[in-house]
Amino acid sequence: MGLEIAFWILAIVGIGAALSVVLLRNVFRAALSLILCFLAVAGIFITLSADFLAAVQVLVYVGAIAILIILGIMLTREVQRGSPANRLRIPAFIVAVAFLGVVAYAMVNTPWQIASEAPLEPTTQALGAMLFGDGGFILAVEIAPILLLVAILGAIVLVREK
Amino acid sequence: MDFAFWLIFLLPIFSFIIISVFIRPFVRPESKVAGYITITALIGSLALSIWALTEVLAAPHHVVPVESIRWLVVGDLTINIGMTMDSLTAVMLIVVTVVSLMVQIYSQGYMKGDPGYHRYYAWMSLFTASMLGLVLANNLLQMFVFWEMVGLCSYLLIGFWFHRPTAANAAKKAFIVTRIGDFGFLAAILVLFFNTGTFDIGELHGLAVAGTLAGATLTWAAIGIFSGAMGKSAQFPLHVWLPDAMEGPTPVSALIHAATMVAAGVFLVARTFPLFAHSTEALTTVAVIGGVTAIFAASMGLVMTDIKRVLAYSTISQLGYMMLGLGAGGVAIGIFHLFNHAFFKALLFLGAGSVNHATGTFDMRQMGGLRKIMPWTYATFLIASLSIAGIWPLAGFWSKDEILISSWESQPILFYLAMITVFMTAFYMFRVIFMTFGGEYRGGGPEAHGHPHESPPVMVMPMVVLAVLAVVSGLWNVTGQFGAFMGNEAHSFGFFGILTQPLPWISLILAGLGILLAYAIYSAKWLSAERIGRMFSPLYTLFFRKYWLDELYENVIVGKVLLGGFFAGLQLFDSKGVDGVVNGLASVPAVGGRAIRRAQTGQLQLYGLVMGIGLVVIILCVYFLG
Amino acid sequence: MSIGLEHYLILSVILFSIGLYGALSKRNAIIILMSIEIMLNAVNIAMVAFSRYIVPELLTGQLFAIFIMVVAAAEAAVGLAIIITIYRNRETIDATEINLMKW
Numbered sequence: 001m002g003l004e005i006a007f008w009i010l011a012i013v014g015i016g017a018a019l020s021v022v023l024l025r026n027v028f029r030a031a032l033s034l035i036l037c038f039l040a041v042a043g044i045f046i047t048l049s050a051d052f053l054a055a056v057q058v059l060v061y062v063g064a065i066a067i068l069i070i071l072g073i074m075l076t077r078e079v080q081r082g083s084p085a086n087r088l089r090i091p092a093f094i095v096a097v098a099f100l101g102v103v104a105y106a107m108v109n110t111p112w113q114i115a116s117e118a119p120l121e122p123t124t125q126a127l128g129a130m131l132f133g134d135g136g137f138i139l140a141v142e143i144a145p146i147l148l149l150v151a152i153l154g155a156i157v158l159v160r161e162k
Numbered sequence: 163m164d165f166a167f168w169l170i171f172l173l174p175i176f177s178f179i180i181i182s183v184f185i186r187p188f189v190r191p192e193s194k195v196a197g198y199i200t201i202t203a204l205i206g207s208l209a210l211s212i213w214a215l216t217e218v219l220a221a222p223h224h225v226v227p228v229e230s231i232r233w234l235v236v237g238d239l240t241i242n243i244g245m246t247m248d249s250l251t252a253v254m255l256i257v258v259t260v261v262s263l264m265v266q267i268y269s270q271g272y273m274k275g276d277p278g279y280h281r282y283y284a285w286m287s288l289f290t291a292s293m294l295g296l297v298l299a300n301n302l303l304q305m306f307v308f309w310e311m312v313g314l315c316s317y318l319l320i321g322f323w324f325h326r327p328t329a330a331n332a333a334k335k336a337f338i339v340t341r342i343g344d345f346g347f348l349a350a351i352l353v354l355f356f357n358t359g360t361f362d363i364g365e366l367h368g369l370a371v372a373g374t375l376a377g378a379t380l381t382w383a384a385i386g387i388f389s390g391a392m393g394k395s396a397q398f399p400l401h402v403w404l405p406d407a408m409e410g411p412t413p414v415s416a417l418i419h420a421a422t423m424v425a426a427g428v429f430l431v432a433r434t435f436p437l438f439a440h441s442t443e444a445l446t447t448v449a450v451i452g453g454v455t456a457i458f459a460a461s462m463g464l465v466m467t468d469i470k471r472v473l474a475y476s477t478i479s480q481l482g483y484m485m486l487g488l489g490a491g492g493v494a495i496g497i498f499h500l501f502n503h504a505f506f507k508a509l510l511f512l513g514a515g516s517v518n519h520a521t522g523t524f525d526m527r528q529m530g531g532l533r534k535i536m537p538w539t540y541a542t543f544l545i546a547s548l549s550i551a552g553i554w555p556l557a558g559f560w561s562k563d564e565i566l567i568s569s570w571e572s573q574p575i576l577f578y579l580a581m582i583t584v585f586m587t588a589f590y591m592f593r594v595i596f597m598t599f600g601g602e603y604r605g606g607g608p609e610a611h612g613h614p615h616e617s618p619p620v621m622v623m624p625m626v627v628l629a630v631l632a633v634v635s636g637l638w639n640v641t642g643q644f645g646a647f648m649g650n651e652a653h654s655f656g657f658f659g660i661l662t663q664p665l666p667w668i669s670l671i672l673a674g675l676g677i678l679l680a681y682a683i684y685s686a687k688w689l690s691a692e693r694i695g696r697m698f699s700p701l702y703t704l705f706f707r708k709y710w711l712d713e714l715y716e717n718v719i720v721g722k723v724l725l726g727g728f729f730a731g732l733q734l735f736d737s738k739g740v741d742g743v744v745n746g747l748a749s750v751p752a753v754g755g756r757a758i759r760r761a762q763t764g765q766l767q768l769y770g771l772v773m774g775i776g777l778v779v780i781i782l783c784v785y786f787l788g
Numbered sequence: 789m790s791i792g793l794e795h796y797l798i799l800s801v802i803l804f805s806i807g808l809y810g811a812l813s814k815r816n817a818i819i820i821l822m823s824i825e826i827m828l829n830a831v832n833i834a835m836v837a838f839s840r841y842i843v844p845e846l847l848t849g850q851l852f853a854i855f856i857m858v859v860a861a862a863e864a865a866v867g868l869a870i871i872i873t874i875y876r877n878r879e880t881i882d883a884t885e886i887n888l889m890k891w
Contacts, residue, residue: 007791011799022810034822041829048840065864072868076875085813092812095774100805106785107797119844144858151862155869764890
């Protein structure tokens, strides 16, 4: 019962925060709403008994990406111009709603094979074993740092003053 | 032994290769070495041909078997390169090599100093080789290849002086008109192959004799072959190219357009004669076309003033005789006339060339009085004229008589036509003699240099040799040996015995009347040519304008039907239909691109929007339709 | 009514659609970047929900989510670097004015 209440509250907060991101005219406030949205998603992860992922969500998104975005807002000084919509606002809205309707309909009408077992908890040790253990995702784990390295180098090269 | 036979054909080929690869690029055109190479090669070929003739004469049934070389195997189809070495081939080999050799020797004088001297000999060698290949061929495919090669050489040599537009046009005309006939020949080859699965002439003969190949197929195949022969042998109505072909050098006319290539059509019919023999319709067609051509061409020869054109129409007429002989009598009769005609007609052309060499013109109205100046030319020309007119006991008499007798026995109407032609032949030949050699010299052509003179010995000698042959070649069949050699029954009355028959006397009297009329008009001037011309004005105009056939072909058929109608339609279809499709196809991407280009706004979000729409559509499709 | 897989999925779709709308309709490149992050988060929710309800013992969905986060972090870094470079060169980060690639 507590889980349900938590879900509803988090869902409403998350959706509200996401809407504010796209609707608020002030860019900085939008960024703050984004942080709220990320936090709500982290809470959603907890209701899904993904405790490690929730922590990572807070660390990576709230701690790193959100800060990065705020930094970007400050560096570009685009705050004054606000967050105007382009000419595609109406079609974009229609497409988004159509997408929502179609996918939601598809998801509700798909007969999912729900498993009855209780979820694994806590997940940190199991995830570590899966990432680094035998038959796991070690290759992807190896590739991810390369991607990050390339991204860092690319970012540095791009923004470097000539 | 086989190789020696092949060498007959290969020697001129070697000569051609040597001249075109080594002589022409590296030796000055004044050098006579190309002529010597060709003459040497042809002496070899002639010697081998004579030897081949003796071999064939000695062989049982007059056939020497020769191994074929397998050339090409495609599935079930095997195409051989082989040769037939029978009496027909042997006779043709002699004709081709003798006339060719004489013409080559003559050309040493006639073509002296021409800038295209080496080219001339290269093509003459190639022509001789092709012609020998044609007579040696033992299957229709091989024959067709050489058939086209002689056509090509004819084209090249008619247009030898290609800087003259008339020569270039004449070459094209010859090529295109013969092409119409060749189309029939090719169709006939395909029909025969389709029905029998073989190209081999011997096998086709066997099938025709056995009756497997019969009926409409055989008739149409034979008529197709004959249409090829009509083109090559300038038979009505495809004769129009031959008079124009006189634009080539005169020795070329002597070799190609009098003695050998134009006779290839006759040879072709003779070679495939069993196919004709088993189809009455085809044989009648041959005889009728031959008879009609003989009188038709002779009538035009009556009024021409260009000596070579008279000879050209005479050639067409004589070829008509040969066809008539084939159609009415058989292989031996037609080929015997071919054999004799080759010598005296080549001689006539060489004589015309000699006259031209002296006077610088071919127009007989500017000649005259050459009898005393050019005694050798006059003598040989006279012999040839008597021979072609059919005067006893010269060669032309014997073969023409055979044709007349056989046509009397089979087609009396054609016999009357042939008889009138005898009269016409004698008349136009002696008209040439009296206009050219009789009377006073009328000044020559604009290119005449100084006084006319007898041609050099190198030109006279071949004429003398041919004159001897024009006298004696007919004697071969006096007792019917030639007919027996060819495997035909032939009439034989003996050397004097023939004079006891009525028919030869009729033709002799007609020929004599022709000569007398020519004498009366052109030498003694008892009658005025102009007055006769005015008296028969419509006929004269008809003959002189060549029955308006050139105009019919060029203006009506080519101009109106082909260019104005068919080709114009094709052109319209091409420019509107084909080009329209191509341009339309090309404009679809162009117009479409111009329209779709608007979508490339550079607005990333628009692309994203379209992607989103696509995504929705895909999900809808997958979920609701799949 | 108890909370099930469908609830999480609907939530995920709603967030994704909001992100989609934002990404398509905003001029400010940074807002577009934020919208993309929302979309990625929505996908993460779906991943984890599938993992939780369909294969509770295996955690593969959570692993996918982790990798998505890695990629998202890299994307945010590079994306912001690009935005800052464009801003330096053109004095604007209005996406509608960044249209050099048009015909």
